[in-house]
Amino acid sequence: MTSSREHPPEGTERTRPGPVLATATAALSAAGVGSPRADAEWLATYVLGVDRSRLPLVAGFTPDELARYRRLVARRAGREPLQHLLGSAAFRYLELAVGPGVFVPRPETELLAEWGIARARGLAAPLVVDLCSGSGAIALSVAHEVPAATVYAVERSAGALEWLRRNAASRVAAGDPPVRVVAADVTDPDLLAELTGRVDVLLCNPPYVPAGTDVPPEVADHDPAEAVFAGTDGLGVIRPVVRRAAELLAPGGVVGIEHDDTHPVAVPAVFTADGRYADVTCHPDLAGRPRFSTARRVA
CATH class of the missing domain: 1.10.8 (Helicase, Ruva Protein; domain 3)
Structure with a gap:
């Protein structure tokens, strides 16, 4: 035709x-x-x-x-982002609405999502948490590909929450299971207290770029700074997330956190220093750059 x-x-x-x-x-x-x-x-x-x-x-x-x-x-x-002009960003099998006020999901984050989805698929009724959810890319991909999962998406920014809720509603309309959207700060030591010791898979793509790092105009002028930068070493959000993840995860539960390509030693060291994790591993992206680190909560 x-x-x-x-x-x-x-x-x-x-x-x-x-x-x-x-x-x-x-x-x-x-x-x-x-x-x-x-x-x-x-x-x-x-x-x-x-x-x-x-x-x-x-x-x-x-x-x-x-x-x-x-x-x-x-x-x-x-240098306005292409995704802002198109009104959407592709992520795995989804098209997500994006625009000013929310971080545009990147293709490399699909690797973290893929890792988490593979772990969740091995469980009968997994409980999955996505911290720093932004547009909902990871959480909504898990719900789409693992319909048996109960998925929580946590986001602090009011601007990002609007996009997250919009995308979540769109996916429900398309037939996917609902994602539970939570407005909260992932550095809160009491985050998701009702889930303590119950989470099977916890995923997080936090802000992780060290302050003062040169970034492309698409990022500097259009991505929210709070979704990009995290202190002088880029670990300002990762450290509390690692601590809270250890409380939320069930024994044997797993966590994956995306990080800067300068963090292949630093992030695994944060996991190891916590003392409640095993099998700490740094994973490369398709270009061979360090992209995310994972760990298992010991019993």
Whole structure:
């Protein structure tokens, strides 16, 4: 089945996409965007309302579409996040609504989610907690892929909570089990007191970038600072999370925490120093960089 965009009515004025995409790619490259051609194509598919795979078949842009596309390209060249412009971010099997006020989930965090999902799948009725939930990427992925799980998503930021609740409601409407959204500070020593000693899998993608670190404009100007930076060494949230996780986890329960690539020794050391964990392991991402660390609560 073909789209009317691929075969527009006769006489419709269209601008072929090839030269438009080439110009957009050059502008994004000059602005320092890391994936200029891909971003140019994603913006085009958004404006034209077609799948990216069908972009070569599109007859072209109408004048209104071309004007809209050029405005979006200019915003992306100004280093506004692509996901803000599209209104969503892909994460594993989900599309999550994102925008100002919430951290945009990254592909590398899918590895932590995958690890947690694999552990939860081995249990009959797992209790899973996602701390620093943000948009809900990890929590909602667990609920989607492990429907037998009871999932809690904890977030402090009022802005992020709006996106989290929106995404949670959207996933329930799509048929996924509900996620229990909790407005709380993950550094609270009494966090989720009712779950003490009961949690099977605890996952956390906290703020972990050391203060003063140079970050891309998309992060510096658009991601909430409280979701990115965590003290001079980047461990300001991880330390209390490790302590609280030891209280929440059932004997044999597991925890996974994403961290900076400068933390392959520091985060495992925090787990080991606590004295209540075994099997402490640092895991690399697909590029070989240290990405998250895991541990098991001893009995």
